[in-house]
Amino acid sequence: MLQNKKILIGVTGSIAAYKIPILVRLLIKAGAEVKVVLTPAAKEFVSPLVLSTLSKNEALVDLSTNNSWANHVQLGRWADVLLIAPLSCNTLAKFANGSCDNLLTAVYLSATCPVVVAPAMDEDMWHHPSTKNNLSKIASYSNHIIPVEKGELASGLIGDGRMAEPETIVKWLEDFFLSGNQLKGKKVLITAGPTYEAIDPVRFIGNHSSGKMGIAIAKELKKCGAEVTLIIGPTQVELPVVNQVIKVRSAEEMYNACDKIFSQTDIAILNAAVADYTPVIVAEEKIKKQDGVLEIELKKTKDILKHLGEIKTLKQFLVGFALETTNEKEYALKKLRDKNADMIVLNSLNDNGAGFGYDTNKITIFDKQQNEYSFETKTKTEVAADIVNTIVKLYV
Numbered sequence: 001m002l003q004n005k006k007i008l009i010g011v012t013g014s015i016a017a018y019k020i021p022i023l024v025r026l027l028i029k030a031g032a033e034v035k036v037v038l039t040p041a042a043k044e045f046v047s048p049l050v051l052s053t054l055s056k057n058e059a060l061v062d063l064s065t066n067n068s069w070a071n072h073v074q075l076g077r078w079a080d081v082l083l084i085a086p087l088s089c090n091t092l093a094k095f096a097n098g099s100c101d102n103l104l105t106a107v108y109l110s111a112t113c114p115v116v117v118a119p120a121m122d123e124d125m126w127h128h129p130s131t132k133n134n135l136s137k138i139a140s141y142s143n144h145i146i147p148v149e150k151g152e153l154a155s156g157l158i159g160d161g162r163m164a165e166p167e168t169i170v171k172w173l174e175d176f177f178l179s180g181n182q183l184k185g186k187k188v189l190i191t192a193g194p195t196y197e198a199i200d201p202v203r204f205i206g207n208h209s210s211g212k213m214g215i216a217i218a219k220e221l222k223k224c225g226a227e228v229t230l231i232i233g234p235t236q237v238e239l240p241v242v243n244q245v246i247k248v249r250s251a252e253e254m255y256n257a258c259d260k261i262f263s264q265t266d267i268a269i270l271n272a273a274v275a276d277y278t279p280v281i282v283a284e285e286k287i288k289k290q291d292g293v294l295e296i297e298l299k300k301t302k303d304i305l306k307h308l309g310e311i312k313t314l315k316q317f318l319v320g321f322a323l324e325t326t327n328e329k330e331y332a333l334k335k336l337r338d339k340n341a342d343m344i345v346l347n348s349l350n351d352n353g354a355g356f357g358y359d360t361n362k363i364t365i366f367d368k369q370q371n372e373y374s375f376e377t378k379t380k381t382e383v384a385a386d387i388v389n390t391i392v393k394l395y396v
């Protein structure tokens, strides 16, 4: 998969830089062409001589040496992918803010190829809000982020922040080239998680959706080059780094957020478990205990999928979900028709390991022509890849 791929590696000042010679060897072995650019700080952690020897190309550090100028624009144009590994906090902040103070930051700013980063930092730095903000910022520039791993850190602490292992990075790049960036430039809206319908200031009607499935799909879409807006209900799960995350609470807020951006969207995937009913009246004060039965009158919420199905143009692609316990296929196909979706993903609660709370899922997909695509029980990440691949097949 990496045969003849041109990979430009940017190395920054982080202890994880000691793993880059191994990464270069793996990439060369896989048939890739490799060039390396280091920041001045990276030289303290790994030798340019070793990287030059292994990559068979001079590893560059400075914008100019002995009256010769390293052409950062050409380097960025030569590469099929610019991989920054390890990405330190400092260089991340520079990327997020457009600083240009060394060869690598100049290459980054002028690169026309996809940019992939493998961050490495200590756990507390990794969890700092400014790191999260900077990562969100570079994700909004359509940079791809290879997740950090948990384990022993340079500080001696154990936690999140380790750079992905060289083998993981190679696998990520293989998947990336395999997925071929098929959704590059496509704007995708995805809803995820539950909604909470307020009863009074302290109580709500909710459901068990964790948001994990929608988050896995959002990550997969990003990997395929899509511009992703995630509209998500209340969840404890860590949010992914995508182009935009809009947090909502109620079905109405989710409806309004979807309605607002749908016209600028190519693909909409409605994975959220939206409440079908909401209290007619939300009590202004906390409802006090009383004798007898408490009745709460409920009214129907607006059906977002149905609404988008009514207003969608021929160029837009709409995906719905159906969670069923009986007559699964019949009900799923009815939803597909009634809501004018292009594709529906069926989860059956009768399948082991499928549904709310599990890390696995089992799905069957139906398209408008009633073609059926069945999949085994898989992890939610794998299921997300199956869903996105099917969308690519049917839409792109």
Ligand code: CTP
Binding pocket: 191, 251, 270, 271, 272, 273, 274, 275, 276, 301, 302, 303, 304, 305, 306, 319, 320, 321, 322, 323, 335
């Ligand atoms: N959906 C929506 N807006 C709602 C309710 C559901 O967009 N107010 C979407 C979900 O995100 C999902 C699909 O519609 O994509 C689910 O269809 P729905 O008919 O609501 O399923 P159920 O809630 O299971 O309904 P039913 O009780 O009829 O099976």
